[in-house]
Amino acid sequence: MNTADFLVIGGGIAGLSAGARLAKHGKVVLLEAEDAVGYHSSGRSVTFSHFGIGGATVRALTAYSRAFFQNPPDGFDELAHVRPALFIANEAMVPALDELERITRSLTDAVDRFDEAEAVRYCPALRWAPDAVVAAFVHREGLKLDPNALLQGYARAIRAAGGEIVTGARVAEITPRWRIRTEAGETYEAPILVNAAGAWADHVAGLAGVKPLGLTPLRRTIIAFDPPSGMDVRDWPFVKTAADYMYMLPDSGRLLASPVDENSDDPCDAQPDELNMAIAAHRVTEFTTLEVKRITHKWAGLRTFAADRVPVAGFAPDAEGFFWLAGQGGYGLQTAPAMAEIAEALAIGAAWPDDIAAAGVSPEQIRPERLL
Ligand SMILES: Cc1cc2nc3c(=O)[nH]c(=O)nc-3n(C[C@H](O)[C@H](O)[C@H](O)COP(=O)(O)OP(=O)(O)OC[C@H]3O[C@@H](n4cnc5c(N)ncnc54)[C@H](O)[C@@H]3O)c2cc1C
Incomplete structure (x- = not known):
């Protein structure tokens, strides 16, 4: 049995960016079904950050995230060009x-x-x-983002903080609170499970016996x-x-x-x-x-x-320690820095970040309760 503080399912932008922030608070193990991170949506995006997409919440998350892309923290390569x-x-x-x-x-x-x-x-x-x-x-x-630099920067941050990224690890069974078995038979355990499985997020919830959010x-x-x-x-x-x-x-x-x-x-x-x-x-x-x-x-x-086209982050009301990070729609890259900061605060039980509130985004807009 491999133990951790946070198990993250999904090696796309959502799982990697949240994993990088959570790794500051405890041991992160990120499990990705494919042989490489970013194989699905996150590797197929055109990675352009603009305001011509989404509603007011998505635009606020997009605007907030720009500073990260333009002045990345240590450990990240250049992430964006103005276009x-x-x-x-x-x-x-x-x-x-x-x-x-x-x-x-x-x-x-x-x-x-x-x-x-x-x-x-x-x-x-x-x-x-x-x-x-x-x-x-x-x-x-507008900002043309470099998806590879972004994904690899977050992956490096997870590893630098002592976390692990396990590829080729398709989660097949989940039991509360929380034990995971992969298709290959490896087992993992942590009190907090982050469901960042992209298009599979409702399926992963089903494996855990958690009510799905109706993601499309x-x-x-x-x-x-x-x-x-x-x-x-x-x-x-x-x-x-x-x-x-x-x-x-x-x-x-x-x-x-x-x-x-x-x-x-x-x-x-x-x-x-x-x-x-x-x-x-x-x-x-x-x-x-x-x-x-x-x-x-x-x-x-x-x-x-999600039905309201706003990304979701927060603990499932029906399953202690099961954390949703899903519904990134067509803006998962351009909103990732903001969503990762939100996920970090909610997952560790910290206050809603002041700067996110100042950007016009409140917990009620983001948490899964609104969809259930
Ligand atoms: C054509 C196109 C253009 C886009 N353009 C933009 C753009 O310009 N700007 C922008 O910001 N966004 C854009 N997007 C949207 C963006 O790509 C997504 O919002 C984002 O990639 C979603 O990230 P994710 O981590 O949620 O999902 P994913 O990247 O799909 O990651 C989820 C991961 O979970 C893994 N997984 C699933 N089930 C399991 C399991 N049981 N066990 C282990 N792992 C599992 C999957 O293998 C996958 O790697 C675009 C998308 C597309 C398709």
Whole structure:
């Protein structure tokens, strides 16, 4: 029997970031089913931090987390580069763009409304036309995050504090309070179990006899394609339609695009389907002068949501020592520093952090009780 103070199930961004903070308070053992951390959602994200996603709570968590990305603590490599986020609208999306601009201005001064010339200067392939883009604004200080640096930085912090990360350790049985047996027959014990199993979080709760939260995994598709030869896209912004329809961003000289799809799926090794890949390519051509001649790479991942689309952290009211850290949806990377700080405070029984409260996030918005 391996003993610890905190057992964390899940080696994605949620488990690693919370594990790193909890490791300051006791021995952390993190169990990850796959042979490497970040194999599922956290390794399939496009890792862009912006305000064009989520409601007020998610935006507050996103805003709060920026300082961590821009000034990482010791032990982390560089985590982020400033990259503008250009929000665009066709005629029908103009009200949504206006509202998003209003919200973004309430969070930052780094916002400019753009006319055609300015928008096209930022993204030369933009198709500014009555049937395409008719309005745009930019948040000049979007952040492109480095997912590998983030995941590995948190993993190093766990190990540096004496914690362990065990990969290839799929949790198969859980008995209160709390004993775990993996598929390979290894056993672990701790008084606090952190369920950070992403799309599998409700399944893990089921193994422990804890009431599930009704989390929904939704699949999202990404395609990669080459820009026309001679076109240097490396400095292009993240471009997103004001309504959830299409986004595109540069990545190592190529372009990534998504149809912003949300298809419900069972927890699984998510794969892209032909239809959503084709829709992504088509929507790129609707809003830009680009042609997607060949999809060079594609993938899909699951974004797992609670009913109110706000992430969840806190002890299960029906099972002592069972801690939920789930429902990171489409913003698990960009909100991770804030959520890890919240998870730390709640798991060790500390007061709700003043700086999180000052950012506009209260326990009632985050704790699992709201969903039960
Ligand atoms: C295409 C796409 C684009 C995205 N873009 C962004 C973005 O730009 N910005 C952003 O912030 N977020 C983005 N996201 C969302 C982000 O990826 C997720 O919110 C985040 O990765 C969720 O992290 P997680 O740790 O909860 O889940 P995961 O990374 O899936 O980790 C959960 C882990 O639990 C493990 N596990 C499950 N069951 C068991 C078990 N029984 N035993 C042991 N281990 C188990 C799994 O193997 C998995 O590794 C995107 C997601 C997708 C799919």
